[in-house]
Amino acid sequence: MSLAELQKIEVTAARSYPVFLGAPLEELGEYLHSQFKDVEHILIVTNQVVAELYAERLQKGLLDYRVNLLTVPAGETEKSLERLSQLTTAALRCGADRHTLVIALGGGVIGDLAGFFASVFMRGIRLIQVPTTLLAQVDSSIGGKVAVNHPAGKNIIGAFYPPRAVWTDFTTLESLPWSEVENGLAESIKHALITDSGLFEFFETQEESIKQRDPVIWREMVTRSSTVKVTIVSQDEQEQGLRALLNLGHSFGHALETAMNYRGVTHGQGVSIGLVAAAYLANAKGLMTGAEVDRIKHLLNTYGLPIEIKGQDPEVLLHLMQADKKNQGGRKILILPQGTGQAVIARDCTDAEILDAWKQVISV
Ligand SMILES: NC(=O)c1ccc[n+]([C@@H]2O[C@H](COP(=O)([O-])OP(=O)(O)OC[C@H]3O[C@@H](n4cnc5c(N)ncnc54)[C@H](O)[C@@H]3O)[C@@H](O)[C@H]2O)c1
Incomplete structure (x- = not known):
């Protein structure tokens, strides 16, 4: 396939960049040649799992460059200042x-770590995101947020550092374990809920094909979901307003992940339960009907995502939501769905209403 034939969507921001969709790993080199005449040296930052699966394919197209492969172990703990220094x-x-x-080859952990490294190394060197998880392809590789963690919290040390391009090869998703697919699905369903009721219906009607990893349907799923992210960050790159909508389900989800000490609940599961809690709250606020809440629950359940959690204390969860970055002046700011294709920023939710939403997703 020639470069001109590749499908792409453009993030139009302070510095615009293309998101290539269905772009073979082997052809990235050709694109780099066409764009960056002065580049001779490339650092591929990846992890051991992804290196074994995909580094060779990527390197095939980079024979004209001096290439070094920097491989870190897999896992969230790699997003650290220690690893950055190494x-x-x-x-x-x-x-x-x-x-x-720098080429960040991997999931969101590598994208965030390598991206933050690129943002600070010699005050910033060029970055290409090559996402290999569903979550990274539809979400984290797009929008320029890069970060490492601090003992005080996730993504505390970070920057807005847009890549020069996002190079998405759908075939890398073939090796992704289903548990990781779920994390991406939770974010994709969230994208549908925020702006695209058609995408929500797509998830409802394509259950079998998605579960069977039908490549044509997956292509459409990733394309439509990443388009939601591109559209939002193009309008609000630095999260001054609209981009906050992407936090739908996350205020609840983060509180749950924190309460459980990041054990026994994945990020996708936290988001899924958070989406249901937000839907209950939206229902209480008159933003959606009970039937719509049921549709959301049914859809998440269809894909094996949880819609309730056992044995948590709602008061503790409510308290943990006080640390949410969106809060202003002690007031909790929440993103709520309005039906199944729109979301709003709600500044008037009382603690009693939030507590009630929590109670509805906690089973005994
Ligand atoms: N920057 C942003 O805007 C943004 C948005 C959302 C999430 N994030 C961050 O993303 C991270 C989570 O990303 P993630 O869900 O991609 O997890 P991840 O990067 O940890 O990847 C998940 C697992 O999948 C493996 N893997 C990756 N690609 C694979 C492939 N093609 N085949 C088989 N295995 C593969 C990895 O080795 C890892 O074990 C978190 O740190 C989160 O904070 C960032």
């Missing part, structure tokens, strides 16, 4: 300079 040492040993280009 990457810096390794990069310097490889002779990296301000003309070096």
